[in-house]
Amino acid sequence: MGLLAKFDQQDAAEIGQEMHSFAAGLYPICRSITGDGIRRTLAMIQDRIPLQTFEVPTGTRVFDWTVPKEWNIRDAYIKTPSGRRVVDFQKCNLHVLNYSAPLHATMPLGDLKQHLFTLPDHPDWIPYRTSYYKEDWGFCLSHNQMLALEDGDYEVSIDSTLEDGHLTYGECYLAGDSADEVLISCHACHPSLANDNLSGLTVATFLAKLLSGRDLRYSYRFLFIPGTVGAITWLARNRDTVERIRHGLILTCIGDAGGFHYKKSRQGNAEIDRAADHVLSHSGESSEILEFSPYGYDERQYCSPGFNLPVGCLMRSVWESFPEYHTSADNLDFIRPGQLAKSLRVCVGIVDVLENNRSYCSENPYCEPQLGRRGLYRSAEGGASREEMMARLWVLNLSDGTHSLLDIAERSGMFFPVLSEAADLLCREGLLAVVPNGGGDRRRQIEAMRENSLPSS
Ligand code: ZN
Numbered sequence: 001m002g003l004l005a006k007f008d009q010q011d012a013a014e015i016g017q018e019m020h021s022f023a024a025g026l027y028p029i030c031r032s033i034t035g036d037g038i039r040r041t042l043a044m045i046q047d048r049i050p051l052q053t054f055e056v057p058t059g060t061r062v063f064d065w066t067v068p069k070e071w072n073i074r075d076a077y078i079k080t081p082s083g084r085r086v087v088d089f090q091k092c093n094l095h096v097l098n099y100s101a102p103l104h105a106t107m108p109l110g111d112l113k114q115h116l117f118t119l120p121d122h123p124d125w126i127p128y129r130t131s132y133y134k135e136d137w138g139f140c141l142s143h144n145q146m147l148a149l150e151d152g153d154y155e156v157s158i159d160s161t162l163e164d165g166h167l168t169y170g171e172c173y174l175a176g177d178s179a180d181e182v183l184i185s186c187h188a189c190h191p192s193l194a195n196d197n198l199s200g201l202t203v204a205t206f207l208a209k210l211l212s213g214r215d216l217r218y219s220y221r222f223l224f225i226p227g228t229v230g231a232i233t234w235l236a237r238n239r240d241t242v243e244r245i246r247h248g249l250i251l252t253c254i255g256d257a258g259g260f261h262y263k264k265s266r267q268g269n270a271e272i273d274r275a276a277d278h279v280l281s282h283s284g285e286s287s288e289i290l291e292f293s294p295y296g297y298d299e300r301q302y303c304s305p306g307f308n309l310p311v312g313c314l315m316r317s318v319w320e321s322f323p324e325y326h327t328s329a330d331n332l333d334f335i336r337p338g339q340l341a342k343s344l345r346v347c348v349g350i351v352d353v354l355e356n357n358r359s360y361c362s363e364n365p366y367c368e369p370q371l372g373r374r375g376l377y378r379s380a381e382g383g384a385s386r387e388e389m390m391a392r393l394w395v396l397n398l399s400d401g402t403h404s405l406l407d408i409a410e411r412s413g414m415f416f417p418v419l420s421e422a423a424d425l426l427c428r429e430g431l432l433a434v435v436p437n438g439g440g441d442r443r444r445q446i447e448a449m450r451e452n453s454l455p456s457s
Contacts, residue, residue, distance in 0.1 A: 002417045003352040007210070007345060008116040015344065016337030018152065018204055023198040023255070023348075024332050030093035031197070033132055033226035034058075034167050041188050042170040045201065045224060048209040052173070054237075055166035065229055066306075068132060069101050073158070078139060081152030089140050093375035094328050096158060097138030103158045106446040109165045111153050118143040119327060127187070128193060130245060132229075142320025161241070167233055169225040172208045176216030182354060183248035183311060183348075184208070184220065185226035185298055187227035194335045195228040195317070196325060199255030202340060207347050217355045218246065231298035242262070247354050248311030252299050254343040255335030256324075259286030259319035266292045266303035270310030271357065274351070274406055279349035281414045285342065290318070304316075314372045316343065316352075356420045357406045360399035360427070367429050376429065383400040390414065391422035399423075401435050 026044060036255075042053050058350045060067040075455035076089035089095050097117065115138040116127045123143035131138070137158055170188075186204045188369035190197035201224060208222045225234055226414065249272060260283065262276040268291070294300055294320060302311035316339065317325075324330045360368075369394060371377035378389040394412040395405070405423060409416045424430035 002213075002356065002420055003210075004345070004349050005242060006129065007348045012341045012345070013195060013338070014070065014116040016339075016341035019202050019344065020335065020337040022205065023202045023335060026198050026201065026213045026456060027194060028093075028451055030073060030089075030191045032071050032098050032130075032187055032191070033229055034165060035072045035177055037072075037191065038168050038188055038226060041201070042168065042224060043249065044168060045172075045205050048205055049172050049212060049222070051170045051224070053168060053170045054231050057166055058144050060233070062229070062233045065232050066230065067167045068107060069162045070167070071162050073100070073160040075157070075159040076100070076139070077155075079155035079157075080150070081154065083155075086145065086149065087139050087289040092126060092328060094126045094128050095141055095195075096141065097140060097158075098128070098191065099132050099137065099162070100158045100160055101135050101162050102160045103137045103156060106136065106153050106155050108153055109149055110152050112156060113146075115139060115438070116141060118146050122323060122329070123147075123374075127322075128190070128326040128328075128330075128404070149199070160440055166232065167226060169223065169230050171224075172212075172220075172222040173210050174208065174216065174220040174222075176219040180218055180243055180246045181244045182218045182220050182351070182377040183223065183245045183302075183309070183417070184251065185223040185225065185231065185248065185302070185311070186251045187230065187232065187298065189226035193326070194328050194332050195253045195256045196319065197252070197255060198270075199335050200251040200318075201341060202255050203251050203344050203347060206344050207351070210344075210348065211351065219244075221245075225298070227298060227416065228301070231301040235301055241403060243307060245309050245311070247275075248302060248309055249276070250299055250302075250311060250313040251343075251347070252297050252313065253315040253319060253325075255324065255340045256317050258322070259288065260343075260346065261288050261290055261315045261318050262281055263290040263296060263299065263308045263313040263315070264292050265312045266308050267301065267307055268292060270404065271310070271354065272310050272312050274410065275353040275357070276312055278409055278416060279346055279353060283342075283349070285344055293305040301306055314343075314346070320418050331372055342396060352420075353409075354405060354414050356416070357404050358423075359401055359404045359436055360395065360423055360432045361395050361401045362399045363398065363431055363433060365395075367394070374429055374431075376425070381413070384445060385415070387420055388422065391418045392426060395422045395426060399432055412449055425433060
């Protein structure tokens, strides 16, 4: 039984609830691209899957970038002239401009306003803002909160540190039969934001959990890294071994109510691109395939010209396209248990394709083998369903050593697991043989097959 069929035997509602409560546990943590927030996050992922963490010192050169100072924060607030805490980091960690330098000062409202960020179009939401690479300080608050501030002197405090330290990331490696790898990457650097950050972390964690302990064809490497500089750091440290990555997927914004979007790798027609397209088109949900562009998430780094790895990006709503993006409205209500579970299911479907996509040779290429004699054909007494019969006929017909199962799925319009099951059965019946090494030198193999089985005249 394939991975997807096994997954479908479980209770999707229960999985969704468990995923959502995992995200809820991570939600309050004030994460950033460095610091204790990401460490605590990785520790909570480590409770579920085998995760190795890495610490890269501040100042380390990684290609054109440098690992920044480590940022940590304990508290921050703005106090009114009457001594009331009106903006309070303890209530919401989005209130502080992420990476704010430490500060304790008193200043008139006019000066303070130079450092305040709001969203006039959504006056009750708090924006999420960062200043990683330019030392600054600031506060984010709802527009209505700002309008309510009266003239006077305000006490402003940011109890943070910005010091030499480390950039932290986590890797979960699951060894398979082959050293060839599937890379699953997600960013883990956003504070209390649910869809953009936690949904990807959650789906990746549950996918790793689901795959661990299984017999796998590929090895799997799950990365939980700070966005941009984390991916750049990882690539700089693993430059010599990235050619092992045969397929890759970035998971982000994957828990909201929207339909699926898959952004293709820079290669554009990699196996992962085709697998994702195929699985989404059979997912029963709306989905759209997007062409590669050099903007978005860490595909920007994996698909930079020096690497050009086959890494695509799986999302539901696309970053920046939904109003809740990078605001306090991207909260735990914005992601839904059912959507998380269905996203995990799509990922399992994609893995199922990658694991089982092989090329086969028919052992009977001259006309159809007699399936009825073997009980493999549709008959009056029942036997195969029409779908099963069609899957067997498609697999037998296109298995000339030059077509993979995914090729057959695309051409027949049939769902991959049905074809994969047919191929397994036909192999057991001695009607089909796997082309070794994924079909390298396929032409020669098929010619050899033809010569061997040519009817003698
Ligand atoms: Zn983001």
